[in-house]
Amino acid sequence: MRALVIDDSRAMRRIVSGTLEGFGFETRQAGHGQEALDVLHEGWVPELCTIDWNMPVMDGLQFVSAVRSNPGWRAVTLMMVTSEGEHGQIVRALAAGAHEYVIKPFTADAIRDKIALLGLLPQEMAL
Amino acid sequence: MTSPAITELLDEAIVQEIADQAWTALVGEDEVLVPLPGELPADTLSAWVAVVGPWTGSVVLTCGRETAEQLTRALLREHAPAVLDDEDVADALGELANVVGGNVKAVLPGPSALGLPEVGVAPRAVASADTCRVDALWRGQPLTISVQGAVLDAVNADPSYGNGVPL
DSSP: OEEEEEOSOHHHHHHHHHHHHHTTOEEEEESSHHHHHHHHHTTOOOSEEEEOSSOSSSOHHHHHHHHHTOGGGTTOEEEEEESOOOHHHHHHHHHHTOOEEEESSOOHHHHHHHHHHTTOSOHHHHO | OOOOOGGGTOOHHHHHHHHHHHIIIIIOTTOOEEOOOOOOOSSEEEEEEEEESSSOEEEEEEEEHHHHHHHHHHHHGGGOOSSOOHHHHHHHHHHHHHHHHHHHHHHSSSSOEEOOOEEESOOOOOOGGGEEEEEEEETTEEEEEEEEEOOGGGSOSSOBOSSSOBO
């Protein structure tokens, strides 16, 4: 399984990547939506993207819309991981095409539960 | 219409609870913020995020530079580089402010928008009536979290995230 971790905070990218690697994911990181799109265009298309909302250059919502507008990327699962906890924002992200939503601060268990729910947790980790 | 003062919208207990959750999840399971005031050192660092909406202001986290470095190491755990540079510290403190600020925004009347984290000399608080401040000790070192109203001329009339996305 591959995951692209998109967040403008280096610290948060390291934390999320470390968590996912603990679940057996191979990860890459991007500092904003455009950088993440560049990774996808390069041909590194992951099973999962974790996406912060507020980022410079291209925010998370714009990234979700861009991915959803490309049928070639329809297999990519999109999970928002953000401090935007307002109900209206969650609805907007899900309406734009995000599959799941995790509000910061989160625990490793919360991430694990969400990716298990999405069917992305390797079987040996789900036991 | 006059916008409400922050003290009409939340209190110190709510801010403390939000900060506690952020600390436990991000800084460490056993890390606690003791709600006691302490004297900040002369060399401080602040990180903050702006909230723009029915209430407009910022959520500011301030601590000593050394405390900021320790927070960064705690946040990054085994991923912390041997030598932290200023960018690592600014980034980690900014993310803590972002997480606390995002959760503060969620309890305020909406819709509101959250700005990107900034680090440096904190925006000054306008009036005590529009400031909700929590003083705490982390590992015995003082830090403050201040939810404070904006100085009117400091708020852009047409704010955006800097990438053309309106707040």
